Amino acid sequence: MSYPDTYYKRTLAEDKVRPVLTGTAECDAVIIGGGLAGLTTALQLTRAGHAVVVLEAESIGFGASGRNGGFVSPGFAIGSDQIARVAGAEAARKIHLLSIEGVDFVRDTIRDLAIKEARPQPGLMSVLRYDDGESLKAHVEHMALAYGYELEYLGREQVRSVLKSERYFQGLRDPSAFHMHPLNYLRGVAAEIERSGGRIYERSAATASALAGAEKIVRTAEGQVRARHVVFTTGGYTGSLNSRLKRAFLPIATYVMLSEEAPDLIREAIATTDAIGDNRRAGDYYRLVDSGKRLLWGGRITTRAASPAALARELRREMTGTYPQLSGLRTELAWSGLMSYARHLMPQIGEMQPGVWHCTAFGGHGLNTTAIGGKLVAEGILGESDRYRLLQPFGLVWAGGLAGLAVAQLTYWKLQAQDWWRERAA
Template sequence: MDSLPTSATNGPGFTAETETEPHARLNFDLDVDLCVIGAGLAGLSVALEAAQAGLSVAVLESGRIGWGASGYNLGSVMPGYGVPIADLIARVGLDHASALWALTREGMEIVRARAADEAMTDVALSDGALEVSNVDRGDRLVERLQTLGVDFGSEVEGWATDKVRDVLRTDRYFHGIHYPTAFQIDGRSYLRGLERLARRAGARIFEETPVVEIDFSGIRKRIFTPNARLRASDIVLAGSVHLGAPSRRVAETLLPVWRAAALTAPLGDRLPEVIGFAGSIADTDGVDHYRIVGGDRLLWASGETTFEVAPQRLERIVRRRIRTVFPQLGGVAIDRSFSAAVGVTVHGMPQIGELRPGLWVASGFGRQGLATTAIAGRLIARGLSHADERWKLFSPFDLVWAGGRIGRIVGQGVYLAAREGALAAGALARYRERAADRTRVRDARAEVKREQRQARVALLRSAETTRALPPNPPSRRPVPPPSAE
């Protein structure tokens, strides 16, 4: 895995380096109300909210802050979860699904409010997101707009194919859904800002302090690290796929999915000519997700594997995808590429809530972790004080074993099949579109020919009619009146 993004590039936001706080290891025993394991978006969000609620909080991170997926996210803040809406409704019913969806909108508001805090520097907020369809299925668009806009009360606009292609110069996309209230931030700056906010609220964060064991018995739980021991009334497991020994049961419910992304070299004037949309763009099949950063670069995520692969291979995948979608850009140079593992649950929903008295979980945020970790932090912090039990909305989504190594192999197969299926469906849709264009041209030509034929026939008929007519009678000029002479 590549190291964290650095200032090697000149764009604002994602590409900017942020200063790091001096990191401290935990070398002494500590007693706290809440111990959070993992300092990614999830752990820091819980820590911030719990510290703001007045709890004493310690966060233990085995590596550095943002070492996991959180240090690499593309910064798109969208409503929803990684599970198709229809599946969500089928599982819990429309009202429950709508309440869950509303939580992600609340998560978005939390992120937006935090991004406005002075602790967030270089967060580079920009508005709008576009979800584009690889296939020409207007009926699906209408259905989705109905669910999102009417049933779930989200702000969405349907864009016809022409409008999508006006801003994205590619024939690969058909119609789309515009989310005017979605937004982008610099993922890395947000994470650093979150760390600052959590520290400011009183949370203590220790890096290079892996939790190796937990003794859950007793009201005060004991947490073991190589050099120290903690006692806490409550523990939040926010270690995602890296959690390991402290709770194998939770760790094994997550399928690790490495997501690849790359930042191109500056692309100059070519870029605005092919991409005229400032927000983030994703296709409905989850194949590509990208946006312009720093005015002239592309930040592009594509390609997933359930086993870690070499960065060069990922780079090739991203370069190929850019060339496929926007061939006008030509061969693009990649300045940096990176990948990190997100935790994906079997049911596709995050794991948020209390597993047993005093033991909480916040993980499984998958590919959409910004809004969902923000709401997880709030729900768990409020759940700790029993002021809010909305975390129970996630109760139908149990801890389901992800299948270990076999699960990863199957997961990779399913992903590849789905991706190939999506690409094939896109190719078929474009083939149909081209075939329909060809038919239209053929029909138009045939119509012109038919009209020409009709005109010729009409001409011939009129000529024949002319020949068949008797010669014109001598003209009967009016006889001039006799002259007066």
């Protein structure tokens, strides 16, 4: 399976071809999956002197980690109140602090490893599509008091001065959040893992495993790995290798499109370098790339992979409905990717059995949360902390199989209808 044609592939700084695993490799930990969670786990373990092997079925960053919107901002796909109802108020506070830590971790990694090709750009705006400034002001106050985290409230005039759309009302700006080129970031992390002695094998899908003993064995088509720890970080591309993991998530497809080069036209609509996201479930998210020459626009979810071209037409309708002045902006490229969603809509991080770890279900949570998940697993393996247990209330519950997919799609349509009515009332 070839890497899809995406903006990130076209602007990839380094396209190193890594070897296929042959023969037997021995290590302290084998990581299955070369996305952000897996590479972060491997990075932290190699930094601590552990021998690590990463097995990637395709190429580094092949899945959602390498073809997403590139947003790095704190928070989760569900609100803190929902998290508190399941985990308790104090745990919910600590969980949110983890997401803030994840933003700092990614930023610090870019700086420490000098991954200039990640092109970090500060600032993220979250905008309302209905009039409710008071709720945003209350949120700003809460974040400052509870976490010491500063957000900037933007009134309607401020929002519309930079986003030239009648669709938007108030907004929040997070100056500490940022957006970046995720695939170049992953390649930079992979290079550091190898520099530190870690081994990464591409086109080396794990096909079988023996996990009961103290020594774990993971087999590929041409080789095998023997290790004390196994970490599953396969996300939306999890196959049948681990049935417990596969039944605990839903593969959800999301879609992104890239515009032609048209900086003057784009500037008529969007006069900010901040990344933008609206407040709808599976709403629009977008940002300028190539120094403002192009617009990268994402959104929509489906429970079955659909044609990127067909979904691009829907994304385009959203874009021109929001910004009629961009009706002449042509779409140059569109792609999709699979994310993993748990039924409880939270990440799934933990130890399934002694020496067997999982770090998955990051759909909708952002790059920072995926990264901090990998860091927590590494801390658990190293015996440095048991912070991964904060996510224990959000376990590997059955996601419902085909019925779960149907319910997820119906729920999405219901939420879309609720969004439509709420915006119409505004």
